[in-house]
Amino acid sequence: MLVVMQEGATEAQIQAVIDRMVSLGFTVHRSTGVVHTVLGGVGPADQLDTADFEVLDGVKEAHRIMSPYKLASRHFKPAGTVIKMGEVEVGGDQVVVMAGPCSVESREQVLRIAELVARAGARVIRGGAFKPRTSPYTFRGLGEEGLRLLREAADRNGLLAISEVMDQTQIPLVAAYADILQVGARNMQNYNLLREVGRQSKPVLLKRGISATIEELLLSAEYILSEGNYQVILCERGIRTFESYTRNTMDISAIPVVKKLSHLPIIADPSHGTGRRDKVLPMARAAVAAGADGLLIEVHHEPERALSDGAQSLRPPQFEELMAQLRVIATAVGRRI
Amino acid sequence: MLVVMQEGATEAQIQAVIDRMVSLGFTVHRSTGVVHTVLGGVGPADQLDTADFEVLDGVKEAHRIMSPYKLASRHFKPAGTVIKMGEVEVGGDQVVVMAGPCSVESREQVLRIAELVARAGARVIRGGAFKPRTSPYTFRGLGEEGLRLLREAADRNGLLAISEVMDQTQIPLVAAYADILQVGARNMQNYNLLREVGRQSKPVLLKRGISATIEELLLSAEYILSEGNYQVILCERGIRTFESYTRNTMDISAIPVVKKLSHLPIIADPSHGTGRRDKVLPMARAAVAAGADGLLIEVHHEPERALSDGAQSLRPPQFEELMAQLRVIATAVGRRI
């Protein structure tokens, strides 16, 4: 903790701040400058809110100097985490493509899509069985039947399966069928859910909330790690800005930023990040060019009949074209698909 | 649904859009202009994603013309909803002030604060027993003991009590002690929780998420209403913008906007909205001047010792000064405290 006193702060004000820091367990180092006095504090915990100091008399500003997350930081673990699931490794040389329908809708649908994405080079099939929807009046998924079909589609095509858990009560069910548990953007700060997936032995895909800072994303990952589950994959899927032409603004720069701050792998979801099929290809290419460890992409053989998110689902030929482009781009950054 | 075709859209493209609309149950009205053809659709449901149409060939843009929420709309219920809890009415003439500590910390603390806020004119005591915290390493509340103390403090001072539920499993416990169930900003789109509080017989305070639009707030309210609970109080508590001097930017204009779109009462939380004690007074005054039905304010008799959010908690004399100012401002807008 660094506390910068205001120009002209009195000795009594400075002492009061020092006393407060000491009472909280900090060892304080005082540096008296010509204009500002600066107090440096080293303490047993750096979880304090800097605002607590900024409201004290005579204080100009306070800065935390230790990151609020530990286990998720690159400093804690300098080597990048590689999550191994059979032959698939997320965070290694390979750019892992996870593709499939937004929602599992029928056996025929999911089997057909699984076959085509596997053939094009995807390693994981995605498909929702429990769907969080903004309106209470829309399709909310097939539930367990959807999970069962997703599993069958994965097994028939040598794929892994990923599906979303909407709250902690659904974990046992989803974990019985899926290889990766997905925590959606709206749940990024559902702390009871984070804790509970932190107690599972399966990898967790954690999506960035649409208004979450990168620091908050890493703090949410910390919740999972602090319960013992180190297999966390982060996912950038767009943040909310004033630009309304795209549904969200994909923050591609979050990919290199996370790579610097954390050892955890990070993938990108250009389907939710853009909301429009024709923007998925350029943004998927951009994500891989920027260093993403993988992609999460919605594909549907009949997007105009999809029960959810049809507008952002690629048609099969588009997916194949994308995979061909990604193979070239991956080589430019020393990766492979 | 209104679909505007691109300049130069072919007859085949127009027919394809009409066919798609008809297949979804819409009655379509075609209007051929000099430049653009416009298709108006009236349908059994207006929950469709406009993006589904915007990706069709030849389409320029699509607009939904019916609000996606119904029960929460002012049109559905022109008169403003008044939520009666004993002598307290939220949404009526009175501006209802809910005040108290961020977290219940001890019996002495909550009794003392309850007494002083009651004396100053508050009608409801707030106090968290389960605290959602960004970091996994910080204080997370006293749990049931906190609820018991909050209830005692309320009863001794003739106050109602409000406390937060973090997930649906906590509802029975919180409902056993509190008069109003609070759904926090991070849970605004936790749909399973919304559904479950929608089945309760107690009023619900629903906070706007920090990146939620007003339409999304009303859609979340719709989840609660659609389960049968019409006692919903909305709460503006700041949105996330680029300005970093304040923790969030309070969207005061959301108050008159909600008043126009919905019949539900709306209050403001200037403590979380600003994060700084010295900004709470001006923003509380602004909210009442703009027409808020109430306020949610953090007060602590020793904010520097508070276990959470001390920096934004008012000291007792500040709260008393605020109440005096609010009494004057309320008269300017035809209300009373």
Add this chain to the structure above:
Amino acid sequence: MLVVMQEGATEAQIQAVIDRMVSLGFTVHRSTGVVHTVLGGVGPADQLDTADFEVLDGVKEAHRIMSPYKLASRHFKPAGTVIKMGEVEVGGDQVVVMAGPCSVESREQVLRIAELVARAGARVIRGGAFKPRTSPYTFRGLGEEGLRLLREAADRNGLLAISEVMDQTQIPLVAAYADILQVGARNMQNYNLLREVGRQSKPVLLKRGISATIEELLLSAEYILSEGNYQVILCERGIRTFESYTRNTMDISAIPVVKKLSHLPIIADPSHGTGRRDKVLPMARAAVAAGADGLLIEVHHEPERALSDGAQSLRPPQFEELMAQLRVIATAVGRRI
């Protein structure tokens, strides 16, 4: 300047940073902690970009400890600035209301509006003669004739006049007719214009850009002050956020924030801040309740015939109702209209 070294930074890295700071003229104070080494620098100039240090090897983060603006800061001049123009004082006890049409359209229009706003209590008439417009195909003002009419309307009604200057070449002309020179939001960082109005002897109203931080607003004011013109009035008029229901989101909290950081008066423009007539009243009340020194409001006797911004112009009876409400609210904050 405070530079926090990374955990594990080498002695060579630390020395390199110290050498760089010394070469830039800083006196460096080193504080070696258990985890982090912190370097405090006091220098002849604190205009350096902290990013220049953050890219050095071994550096975790850098913080500027002196505000980048000086003349605009409350520390430089603890007493609030009061700008006197005849009997009108901006920044004193009185809340000064500036009202009038968006654009001067005709003699009859501006005379009629001037008379009614004067009667209702406004002290300054506003009216654009040069209009910045997003589209090249819309009305851009009457030019000098508009200024002449504005002056006549002001003089006949005992009002001061304010009008916008779009670039430095227009200053002599506008200054010949108006009492206050307005710099619009789009020009907040037009530095050549800021410098030139800084050389005038008339007060300047400086509007916050829609994506400007408060610090940037004060730095733009610093440009004007640094040229010798200390008569600067700041104006909050809404920032751009993801919420699209209102044209912009008025940042009411900017009012108390500016009051703390700077001695300059600040007023609010709820007309541009909301874009809708029915939202102007609540937001004008909110601004005064939060401590604004004045208001800038668009009024038109026939808003449906206005050549620009009719939708946000108050009708005369609305303006009168607002003035009555403001008289009550002003007393709650120790002010008068």
Add this chain to the structure above:
Amino acid sequence: MLVVMQEGATEAQIQAVIDRMVSLGFTVHRSTGVVHTVLGGVGPADQLDTADFEVLDGVKEAHRIMSPYKLASRHFKPAGTVIKMGEVEVGGDQVVVMAGPCSVESREQVLRIAELVARAGARVIRGGAFKPRTSPYTFRGLGEEGLRLLREAADRNGLLAISEVMDQTQIPLVAAYADILQVGARNMQNYNLLREVGRQSKPVLLKRGISATIEELLLSAEYILSEGNYQVILCERGIRTFESYTRNTMDISAIPVVKKLSHLPIIADPSHGTGRRDKVLPMARAAVAAGADGLLIEVHHEPERALSDGAQSLRPPQFEELMAQLRVIATAVGRRI
């Protein structure tokens, strides 16, 4: 213009809206639905503010159906514009890299950098002679001497030169030395400047403002085109969001969006878009992968001695590495460097 009436709007309200539309020159087509009446208007001009209709009694919402820009639209000119400058073509097969220092600082500096960027494959040298700076106390460029040196450096290395004009009075001077006139982000809505560069015979690089929507960027381009200068290159350089880890958030998706809406070429500036050297490479790769027609990159042989923006300037070996990566990525999207 489409006007949607509220549910329950009266016949008198509907007639009043129709009358208003007709008085403005619209031909109105009425469509009476079960719930909503919709009025479609075709008019001589579609520059009206939709807010003017939304404040009329009984109106729910209004939508503009024609784009407010014409000359800049892809519909007006379906084939992409290619701007030819000698052998360099912006908007064609080649991805054009413009590189150089933030500011021209000395003859030695600019000659040295020009030589190295030319050798690595850049076709245009950039370098500021007039610098817009947030603070009035920082370096503001060498002026004409800087332009002269930039020209010399370009000519010696077979490069074109680009430099910024800060206001219309500087145009003759900058145009005497530079091949491309740059309009900076802060000036994107400086309409008098836009008009004046629109009267020049040289290509203009127009940067997106940090809070400008894509539509506003195209409207600013329209200003230039409407004066007769069709050689406009757009530039994405980051927008302002809540994420503070990067200086701005580069909106990579703006590249495919602009490609769809407009025929004008668009390039990206990852130096200003990120503010940090180590983020420039991934974001430059991402921009080309997403379809950018070129890049604007800051390079300095001694970035720690740069007088401005050193933190975001690439070192020469980084620039060479980037060019090698871009050559691979360009092939994936059918382009070449």
